[in-house]
Amino acid sequence: MTSKPINQQTLLFVTGRLAETSLREVVAMLSGRLGFRYEIAVPGIQVAALLHVSLLKNRLGVADAIDRVILPGWVQGDIVELEQHFNKPFERGPKDLHDLPEYFGLGKKQRATLDKYSIEIIGEINHATRQPLGDVVAEAVRMAADGADVIDVGCVPGETCPQVGEIVTALRAENLRVSIDSFDRTEVEAAVDAGAELILSCNQSNIDWVTKLGTEVVVIPNTPADVDSLDRLIETVAATGTPFRIDPIVEPIGMGFTASLERYMVARRAYPDVAMMMGVGNVTELTEVDSSGVNMLLAAMCEELGIQSVLTTQVINWCRTSVAEFDAARRLVHHAVTNQVVPKHIDSSLVMLRDVRMRGQSEETLNALAAALTDANFRIFAEQSGLHLMNSHGHWQGDAPFELFANALRANPNIDAGHAFYLGYEMARAEMARMLGKEYRQDEGLGFGLAGTLSGSAAVRHEQ
Missing domain, CATH: 3.40.50.2300 (Response regulator)
Incomplete structure (x- = not known):
């Protein structure tokens, strides 16, 4: 140089x-x-x-x-x-x-530093009390690595687990912050004694004893639509001096979702200085759609309303990376709101299904390339016009990879098993890229944003 x-x-x-x-x-x-x-x-x-x-x-x-x-x-x-x-x-x-x-250092904004955020992630381990202790700890460590600030021990309503204290102790031994999700007094008291710092949740059914433990509680209405009960509970809990945050409860789509969002806005206007939480899993887990976009929108609402914490789960398969998704989303929305910019062309980690941009080869270029080839090595392209497979013996294009390969095989009868496997693998990737709207480059991996960077936390889980 x-x-x-x-x-x-x-x-x-x-x-x-x-x-x-x-x-x-x-x-x-x-x-x-x-x-x-x-x-x-x-x-x-x-x-x-x-x-x-x-x-x-x-x-x-x-x-x-x-x-x-x-x-x-x-x-x-x-x-x-x-x-x-x-x-x-x-x-x-x-x-x-x-x-x-x-x-040459032009044409693209300097990458934003997304190291700041204002929303705490509470990652719930669903039915933790029914799982082996080692599995609970391993899942908690994975969640923390993906961005969870607090690990929530999810208990089973109607059951009392005598091992709750042991679970919390094991998580605290990993230097993890812990919350307990139970209305069972025995479970809650054991969790608090073992080091749990937050109790989910407090309503009229347990307010008489949960406020005596000296631990922060999440105050929820007796029923989601009973706004008056939330007001009464806030007044009562505040009078005891118990630290608390409130959760008006977001409801699933089809079960009052929009009305529940309005309740968060009403609560924020009524209590501008009170900490708030949203249980986003009620939407992500109960909506059959890839969760990254849903997490982004919920994070945006939390950021703009000053909702400082969320409770999320990642049980069902379409939500299996929800903690990491929300971690990326909370950083992006904080940057957008703080700097008064739209969250576009700042970070692409949540663009997982498709690609941010597509740059294809023209028909003229592909035809010229095919005509100029002088060796038997195959070149593969995935374009809007179809899949293209070419070498010095021909140029085959169309929508059906099996048909393309069969036609290529007739012109190249000496393809060995290893080469056939390679071509099948690459053609499958090319077809997938074309179907999803992703850029395909032969011998290079497809980009899947955040999903492509995760391993342990993205392991397949059983649906609940």
């Missing part, structure tokens, strides 16, 4: 004939903004994906005035050979020429 500043450099950009016009437009814009001089070389080939170091050594000319040579990211071979041959610095740029602005 030359030591000259960019505005004193002369850069040589290498491309194929099909991309030359587009490259000139992009490079002209970059030159205007960064001040470098440039030349463009097309070494007698249609498609940049066919460029190879050996070909460039024979066909490329590099003037003395050139400071750097920018190659397409598709170039095969060891570019050190080019540096030694031309005595100039060479570098692979991006595979897509439209990514050049980002490559």
Whole structure:
């Protein structure tokens, strides 16, 4: 790399004939903004994906005035050979020429630092009292790693578990903060004695004894629609000096969801300085839809209303990464609200099913590439027009991968089992990418946002 500043450099950009016009437009814009001089070389080939170091050594000319040579990211071979041959610095740029602005530090905002948030996540282990202790601890550790600030020991209504104290003690031994979700006095008192710091929940049925434990409680109405009971309970609990937060209770869709959201707004206006909680699992667990978008919207409501904590579960399969999703969501909404910006093009971790952007190859480019191939190695593309499979023996395209493979096999009868497996695997990934609206690049993994970064916490769980 030359030591000259960019505005004193002369850069040589290498491309194929099909991309030359587009490259000139992009490079002209970059030159205007960064001040470098440039030349463009097309070494007698249609498609940049066919460029190879050996070909460039024979066909490329590099003037003395050139400071750097920018190659397409598709170039095969060891570019050190080019540096030694031309005595100039060479570098692979991006595979897509439209990514050049980002490559040169332009065209993309600096990544926001999403290290701040205002919402506490309470991750509930559902029916913890019926599970082996080791499983409960392992699940709690996973939840904490994914972003849970407090682990909630979910008990079973109508049952009294004598091991609750042991469960809380084991979780505290892992340096985890713990809450207890029970109305059973024996369970609650054992959990508090073992170090639980929050009791879910307090209403008229247990207010006479739960407020004597000196532990923070979550105050809920006697029934979700009984707003007056919540007001009376708040007054009574406050008079005892017991620390508390309130939860007006969000109800599932179809069971009064919108009305329950309104109750949170009414409660916040009535109690502007009181801590609040929302049990978001009532929506995520009971709505058959991928949970990431639901978590994002609920996090936005909590952030804007100053609801400082949420209780979430991740039991049913479509919610199995809810803790990590809400962790990403709470950071994103905090950034958006604090900086008064829309939560777009800030962080893509919650875009899991589809991709943020799609950049396909034109029919002209694909046909030219297929016509120029001189080897038997297969290239695979997933485009709106269909799947494309090509090598020097043909170009097969369509919507049905089995049909494409059968046609390719007739023209390439010597494909061995290993190669057939590879092609089947890649064709399956290409079909999946096309179906979901994701970018497919042969031999590269598909992007699944946050879901692609999780392992232990994303393990399949049994539906409850």
